[in-house]
Amino acid sequence: MPSTITPTSTEPKRKNHVEDHDNGSGRRPPTDKRTGGGGEGDNYGDRSQGNHGPRERLVRYRMGIFFALASDLMFFVAIVSSFFVSQSTGHFDAYNNYVNEWTVTTIPPILWLNTAVLILSSITMEIARRRMFHEVDVMDEWLGLGKPITRRAIPWIAVTAVLGVVFLVGQWIAWEQLAMQHVFFLSNPSSHFFYLITGVHGIHLILGIFGLMAALIGLYVSRSLESRQIMVDCASWYWHSMGVFWMFLFVLLVFFQ
């Protein structure tokens, strides 16, 4: 079935000679390039930022982390709905009395402090993130005139990681305090959820701290400004989300038991 190409007049002739920096690997359509992509319409010049140009990779990674966080949100939503189901489920005992075993697990007051620490860490992380995108200095760094923004972001990221560790230690203390009141994981349905929620969130934060560490190392190692920005940006969105998730979970534990 040989095919021949014959022009017709069904579509107006339209050709864009766009400089493609792809060296042509052969069999792949070389269109995922800095100067195109994002699937815009035919109106090639009229596109929003992020679909092309220097921020393309950043936006792609940011979108990836957002979808991952949406997925993670569903994980917490599932646990929170189990919380409500368990809270409202009772059973009939041998004497046909309706029993609901749920008793309120008193929140150790240190959790308020921990929450404040986490909010503070989100603020420091945001400062670090904004440092990485400080317009004028970005240009300097991009031109290779030192690493002004990276140097300024590093301490803030380190502070965030330290605050994260402080938060985790605080959570551990909260667990210890509960244990001293003889409230354990197995004590009650509500304590199941208290430990489960704080524990699962803690694991997420540990991952977040690893992410911050990786970003710190990356800031020293990486030679591409864009990669450095991406690392800080993704780590910070993850960190903010863990903060927001914690706020929801904390409100749940404090007010909805």
Place this chain on the structure above:
Amino acid sequence: MDFPFQAASLLPLLPIDASAHGPAIDHHLLLNIWVILALAALAHLILLIGLVARRRPEATSWRVEYLPLTALAVLFAFLTIRAERLWAEARYTGAEPSALQVQVTGEQFAWYFRYPGTDAIFGVTKPQLIDAGAGNPLGIDPNDSHGADDLVTSELVLPADRQVDLRLNALDVIHGFSVPEMRLKQNAVPGMTIHVHFTPKIPGTYAILCTQVCGLGHYRMNANLRVLPPDEFAAWLAAKQKTVQP
């Protein structure tokens, strides 16, 4: 029967229909089966004619898509409403106060049926007391006076033409309580008591199956349902009652 025909006679595959609410279900099931057979035949006919007929320019009219779609939507809505009404009749309300009370308990891999006895009250059960070997498979508390006259059987015996209120539960894992001839199915879930009610019509012996996979003996977890004429049932109950009467 309210229906001009016994659906079972048109659909000889179905087991006989021995309950009061069954014929309506069979009727609706049959209607559904005719509808989907007709739709399937129609769709395949259109497909085949479309394949063999001479080539024509493609259709572009939106009517080709949306008119049949509207018709199908109306058809499905009609079936839904009919089904929902039957469902509401069967499940929205509880049993009549005069219904016969029977407790059905599933465990790996047997069904137990408990009748409340002459006092019409089920005795207290405790999981700690369960001991099938000692003749107390449900853990009836001997200290509870209501439990003394409770009858526990391994077959379900019911009178014809009287509504029965089953309270289903399970001791260990989820079981499925299914009586095909009564067009009845409901899972027995541990930790829950689920009521279903129905009226057996035709005396006979029917199968009670487990329809939720519950372990290696799932396939042999069954029991008999014996529906007796009311007087025979009364005699059976009285005879059984004598064996447990203190």
Place this chain on the structure above:
Amino acid sequence: MNLSKSPEKLRYLFTTDHRIIGIQYLILALTSVTIGTILSLLMRIHLVWPDRILPFYGPILPEDYLAMVTIHGTIMLFFVLTTAPQSGFGNLILPAQIGARRMAFPVANAIGFWLTATALLILLSSTFVPRGSPISGWTAYPPFSAVASAGPGQGLGMDLWLASIALFAIASSIGGINTLVTIIKLRCKGMTWERLPLTVWGWFTAALLSVLAFSVLLAALLLLFCDRHAGTSFFVPTGDIVNGAIHAAGHPGNGSPLLWLHLFWFFGHPEVYIAILPGLGLTSMLLANFSRRRVFAYRTMIVTTLLIGFLGILLWGHHMFVAGLNPFAASAFAVSTMAIAIPASAKVLSWLATVWRSRPHYTTPMLFSLGFVSLFILGGLSGPILAQPILDEYLHNTFFVIAHFHLIMALAAVFGLFAGTYYWFPLMTGRMMSETLGRLHFWGTLLGAYATFLPMHLTGLMGEPRHYAQLTGVSNAAGHLLAGTLPLNRFITWSAIFLSTAQLFFFANLLYSLFRGSPAPPNPWQATTLEWHPAMHPNFPLEASEIVENPIAVYRQPCQYQPTPTGELFLPQWSPDATVDIKPE
């Protein structure tokens, strides 16, 4: 891409190239489907000849049967029907179809594959641990799945199952994120949302569902794990007594088995749409391709794809009509379930209208797409019956349900996979698959599929329940009822043997075509979508300079064909102004 010529095989094994990862996924799925099919054959044979001794093994015990049920269901649903269309073809073809050079996150992609492969190995390893694989089915309802003493295989085997599915869930979420970002961000110039091929829309919607649903499953698995090993009672009610021992005695709990059902089916129903959505898109595209027509009502097809995905997360309760769900909730779920019949019917109508009086080219991929339509109609129409709670009350967990979901989900999706394999084989290998063997394979599979699964509707109507290890040797009236289904069941088993044997044509075709298939011409199917762009062809790769000269851009919707006095013209998406003449065959 020629695997055999590579000096560095290891580089191909741990590659981040999406196309090789796609092929790796497909090989994994092919292995899985072979295992799953053998298991189903063993089950069918055991069902009608329960006394047969398995060579090198011994008699099949009831727990072996249930273990086979569990592994068959898990492997088919996760490692075949989710993996092959979404991860296999989704990697192999998706970037090319949107004109992207790669997936958005190649490393994550490779990690996803290796997680999936590990998950499969863990699942299969459960067969070899003491007491064997879990026996609670792929739905793993607690307390059966939560208490190790509830049956053989519910101990270590069940733990391995949990680990395997948890890994799979993570891998699928990663894959879903990757697919979404790829489609949103890496489309080439001119590839607007409306010009996206419907296959891409299928992958997109399925990826959305993966991202939303798999993490809920992960949470449920975590809770179940706590119930099994930490002594909590999320799913096990107070005073639950299994095998004479009270579970978690001494710890108060509000456990509810129904909570697992809700969480599981909130994941489980979207999961079955993840399996079928790419097939729906592919069928639309192939029917149009071989009918040389536009897809009828293209925009409606996009909307219905999204609508099926959206409704798919609202109707999990229809798995629970008789499970102890509130009857009012059952009514609500019945309505949302019936509602999904409407977008599904719209799909069928579009397919019928697309091929109506088109005199299509009956290539093997086209045959499988037509088979898909037929299966989707017949399997789909029994859906509304099961969606009505009052009828589900009779048919729930009978073979009627088995017939329904095997036709619409399993076989329809598998027909989609076959169509995809025959269609895209030239892109993978540069060779065409044999049409003769393909036709034999198609007719054998279609006949076998109907002969196997249509009679299952009947045994279901007769009342035969699922998960029964044997139909003979059952006492009481139940034994009589089950024995009545035996003649039909024997027929079904013979049909299943026939159906599996017909798959040998496929394997023969794969092997033959891999080594001896005729070289593929450029664009052998006169396709219009981007994966057939000359730059993609293994036999005729464009020179790099040519591509730089004319970067790929998209100018129109897929499947644009025009009749002319001399023949037909087809307008590929990438061609700005030229139409290509199709010589009459």
